[in-house]
Amino acid sequence: MIPDGARFCPFCGAPQQDVGDLPTNGADVPADETRRVVTVLFADLVGFTSLSERLDPERVKRLVDDLFERLVADVEAFGGRVDKVLGDAIIALFGAPVAHEDDADRAVRAGLAMQRTVRHFRDEHPADAVRMRVGINTGEVLVGTLAGTDYTAMGDVVNTAARLQEVARPGSVLVGQATRDLCSSAIRFLRTEPVQLRGREQETCAFRAMAVEPVTMSRRWRSDVDLVGRVAEIGILEAALASVRSGRCVVAAVTVEAGIGKSRLVGEVVSDFLIANPETLLLEGACAPYGESNVWWPVAGGLMARLGLDRSAPADESRRRIVRRLGKLGDFEPGTPEFERTVELVMHLLGQPSALDALGPTGLRDAVVAGILSALRRRGERAPVIVWVDDLQWAAPVLLELLDALARQLANLPVLIVTTARSDDVDVAGWPPPVDPALAVHVALDALDRDAAVELVRRAADRELPDDVVDTITRRSGGNPLFLIELARLAASSSDDDVDAGRLPG
Incomplete structure (x- = not known):
């Protein structure tokens, strides 16, 4: 059952509007x-x-x-x-x-x-x-x-x-x-x-x-349209990063319906922080619903990008690159036992053969968590750290355990753990956990209001659209930024006669 007042179906993401009274190329649309x-x-x-x-x-x-x-x-x-x-x-x-x-x-x-x-x-x-x-x-x-x-x-x-x-x-x-x-x-x-x-x-x-291609995980939805609205939500995340800058760990969970722009919002705030604090270590990745068997990949992908590694490279070449690039970071002294353990950890995270393969399932999990904690603690003692994981609803349980451990063990260091997830997913309903003394922040994104939706349509179309066409697009999209941009561009690509007549493609 759809909750009263919901603008989107919590199960499929469909806009919950009375579409029967929307203009649709001159014809009514049944409910x-x-x-x-x-x-x-x-x-x-x-x-x-x-x-x-x-x-x-x-x-x-x-x-x-x-x-x-x-x-x-x-x-x-x-x-x-x-x-x-x-x-x-x-x-x-x-x-x-x-x-x-x-x-x-x-x-x-x-x-x-x-x-x-x-x-x-x-x-x-x-x-x-x-x-x-x-x-x-x-x-x-x-x-x-x-x-x-x-x-x-x-x-x-x-x-x-x-x-x-x-x-x-x-x-x-x-x-x-x-x-x-x-x-x-x-x-x-x-x-x-x-x-x-x-x-x-x-x-x-x-x-x-x-x-x-087996490339590093990246943001799946990038847009060349400026971010519109979200002033309050940006303010909350900027305040969280101010706490990080002062030396406190913060867990920020952004929950949202499909297409509302969770990655875009986090990306805007994180990018501004990196410009002001270039020494920050950013590990960003996303949980995948398909095609990825490595449960650590949301963290491993960010590490691979940071070290400039090629996932498809042979094991010997990967090991040489890891040794060389870890040495340049300065977090560990080459040749020390801790440096060697970190090399083996990174090899394992990339899915390459490593000394960790000899461990049993429990020992392997504990070694990975301990290794990541040690590496991020060393970095956090020198500079801020941001761990950004998208689409947490598809995370393996061991990844949630890792993030929980990071929040608890690094509570007094400048670390931001920021996650995004679908708001209707019960598997992450308890995230973020109470991790005192770390600060936990929950940001729930809603659909854009009408004024922001109209502004986004005009920016995405990059041409003048009649008011009735803009109104039709905002109504059909239900304030969903992804749908707004796509419908605006469909309208902008139409002939002048169709646009002037208020007709949209489809």
């Missing part, structure tokens, strides 16, 4: 339908028809059922929802009914995983030359139970994803410009020649997704 910025994946098997002609129907059904079961699992593993299975095609949605800040990333990763699944399937069945094309596109769609159907999505975004699939090479994942722009630097793309999509007069920019 069980809403507009969302969604990434649509359209996948179609190639060679299915010839397979059907050559093999017994029962064998074909068993093969296809087996393959589709695996492909659906790929979609769901990255937080997507299978919208339809149409013969030998799959349509999947990322961003509805559940929204994430990295839905475009998730869709592309799912598409690449699906292609790997098809390749493995061919290896198991070499006589059946089945391949697959995948098209992905992002934009505003109408979602809901349309015309008595199950939950689904409609709009030009879906059609464009299907047409990108049609022109994709078998075995490839082809994405539109909007999807490419929203993806993180971890995904490597190859720009193709502009493609002519069926039913379109103009050519369309397209990119082929090539691979996911």
Whole structure:
């Protein structure tokens, strides 16, 4: 049940507005339908028809059922929802009914995983030359139970994803410009020649997704639009950092609904502090819901960035770099037992073979926690330390134990432990813990008010939009900054005639 007064659904992040009275290209929207910025994946098997002609129907059904079961699992593993299975095609949605800040990333990763699944399937069945094309596109769609159907999505975004699939090479994942722009630097793309999509007069920019690179964890949502509003929340975090500057440990927990801008807020405050205090050690990372088996990675990723390490480097090369770069930091004397223990700790955190591998599970956990505590205590005695962990709702229990230990053991040092998490996640409901004498601060972010939302729309659009278009965008977004920016840019990319008539894409 949705709480009274809630502006977003606490389960899926959907704006809780009466969308029935919003202007939507001249038509009313029923109350069980809403507009969302969604990434649509359209996948179609190639060679299915010839397979059907050559093999017994029962064998074909068993093969296809087996393959589709695996492909659906790929979609769901990255937080997507299978919208339809149409013969030998799959349509999947990322961003509805559940929204994430990295839905475009998730869709592309799912598409690449699906292609790997098809390749493995061919290896198991070499006589059946089945391949697959995948098209992905992002934009505003109408979602809901349309015309008595199950939950689904409609709009030009879906059609464009299907047409990108049609022109994709078998075995490839082809994405539109909007999807490419929203993806993180971890995904490597190859720009193709502009493609002519069926039913379109103009050519369309397209990119082929090539691979996911093993890069250092970074903020998944970066924006070139200035931060708007958040004066009170910035003031709270700046006061917390003032306490850190005076020599006290602070734990700051920022909780928020999807897309409200938790990373952006923390990033603004932390960046200003680093400029004023350049000697500060910053370890920043994010807990991942998929694709990461290293439970220490939210800390290890920040350490890797600090030391300039390459996660994919061979073990011997990694060890040489760690020894050289730890020596330059000056926190430990090279050649001492503590220095050697720190080298082994960093090797283990990066997933490389180390002396810690000989320990049992409990001993290993204790050694990692003790090693990180020792290293940060030494640094904290010289300069401020900031440990920033995003998306704590996906943290492993041992990581929460580590953060708790840091807060308790470093309480009298200038250390900020700042975390962000979804406000509806029960797994982090008890965070931050009472860690006296450290100071615990909880900042709950709400949707932007109307004035701030209007200002953000105008900045994101970077062109003059009619008042009724701005009003429509602010109403549809529910004050969600991520949706505001995407809808504003969709409107800004529309033709002058559409904008003047108050029509938005989708």
